[in-house]
Amino acid sequence: MRKKLIVIGIALVVLIAGVWGGSAIYASLENDRAPEQLALSTPTAAASSTATESTTSGDTSTQTPANLAGDWKISSGSQAGYRVKEVLNGQDVTVVGRTNDVEGQVTIDGTSLSAAQVTVSMTSVATDNNSRDSQFLGILKTSEFPTSTFTLTQAVDMAAIKDGVASVSAVGELTVAGVTKSVTVSLNAQTTASGVEVQGSIPITFSDFGIAAPNLGFVKVEDSGSVEMLLQLNK
Numbered sequence: 001m002r003k004k005l006i007v008i009g010i011a012l013v014v015l016i017a018g019v020w021g022g023s024a025i026y027a028s029l030e031n032d033r034a035p036e037q038l039a040l041s042t043p044t045a046a047a048s049s050t051a052t053e054s055t056t057s058g059d060t061s062t063q064t065p066a067n068l069a070g071d072w073k074i075s076s077g078s079q080a081g082y083r084v085k086e087v088l089n090g091q092d093v094t095v096v097g098r099t100n101d102v103e104g105q106v107t108i109d110g111t112s113l114s115a116a117q118v119t120v121s122m123t124s125v126a127t128d129n130n131s132r133d134s135q136f137l138g139i140l141k142t143s144e145f146p147t148s149t150f151t152l153t154q155a156v157d158m159a160a161i162k163d164g165v166a167s168v169s170a171v172g173e174l175t176v177a178g179v180t181k182s183v184t185v186s187l188n189a190q191t192t193a194s195g196v197e198v199q200g201s202i203p204i205t206f207s208d209f210g211i212a213a214p215n216l217g218f219v220k221v222e223d224s225g226s227v228e229m230l231l232q233l234n235k
Contacts, residue, residue, distance in 0.1 A: 035096050038079060038230035040165065040190055040199050068108045068161070072196060072233040078102040080120040082204075084225030095221075097136065098228075099124040106198075106233055111159040113170070116152040118229065122176075139211055145178045150185070150202070150229075158189060165190045174202060174227070179209040196233040201226050 081098035101121035107114050122142045126133050137143075152172040160166040166189045174183045189198045205224045206213050213221040 035098070037083070037201070038199055038228045040188055040197055040230075041192070068158070068191070068196070069110055070108060070235055072106040072108065072235055074102055074104045074106070074118065075195070075232050075234045076100075077232040078230060080118070080227070080229040081125055082225055082227055085222040086219055087222065088219045095127055095132070097125045097127045097133070099126065102229070102231070104231075106196075106231075108158070109155075111157065111161065113152065113156040113158050116150075116170075116172070118150045118231065120148045120229075122146055122148055135214060139214065140177050145176075148174070148176045150174050150183075150227075153182070156187070161189055161191060161196075170200075174204070176204075176209045177211055181208055194234060198229075198231040198233065200229045200231070202228075 077100075079098055079100055080102045081096065083094065083096050086093040086095050099121055101124040102118065104116070104118040106116045122140055123137065123146050125136065127136075150172050152170060154171040156168050156170045158166045158168065160168070166187075168187050168189075170185050170187050172183060172185060173180050183202050183204070185200045185202045187198060187200045189196060191197075203224065203226050207223050213223045215221070
């Protein structure tokens with residue numbers, strides 16, 4: 001009887017170790033596959049040269065700090081989504097969902113970002129797992145609230161953009177699943193040969209928006225994460 005109990009105990013230890021080891025391997029693979037945070041592109045030498053020539057000659061065909069003022073439209077190449085941690089048998093797994101279905105407009109007065117609205121289609125946000133995406137659609141009530149929006153509520157000084165990258169904090173209202181909350185977004189912006197590029201990240205607590213993070217026992221989703229965006233602006 002004692003020998004039998006020892007055998008059972010050893011079997012349980014092996015099983016637990018196998019499950020933990022398998023979870024660790026899965027987490028490592030998933031974390032390696034997770035996309036990096038959205039970031040500004042590296043300006044090309046040609047773009048920098050064109051911007052310098054444009055400023056010298058007075059040509060306004062290339063967007064430079066001297067002619068930022070005006071209304072801008074979010075164009076193709078823009079992305080938005082979320083980044084969150086799943087905990088699988090004690091292992092952290094990074095989950096990233098993204099979409100290119102982003103639209104909106106931005107207004108710049110001089111070098112002051114005075115107005116901005118970004119709208120994201122939540123029904124098209126996708127990860128690398130269809131089952132996870134289906135659950136995501138239900139949790140965020142996308143059949144009732146198919147979009148999320150960010151609206152700037154306080155003007156932001158972007159004067160530093162003339163020296164390269166402007167890194168600022170912006171206050172606005174984020175609406176997710178029909179709930180609106182005041183948030184602070186960390187923004188990085190730079191001019192490019194064709195317009196302006198803006199990268200932003202917003203820390204988010206899902207329960208603040210009435211969103212219940214899934215918890216299936218062996219796997220659960222953290223209640224906090226971040227909203228990410230990379231916007232390409234053209235006049």
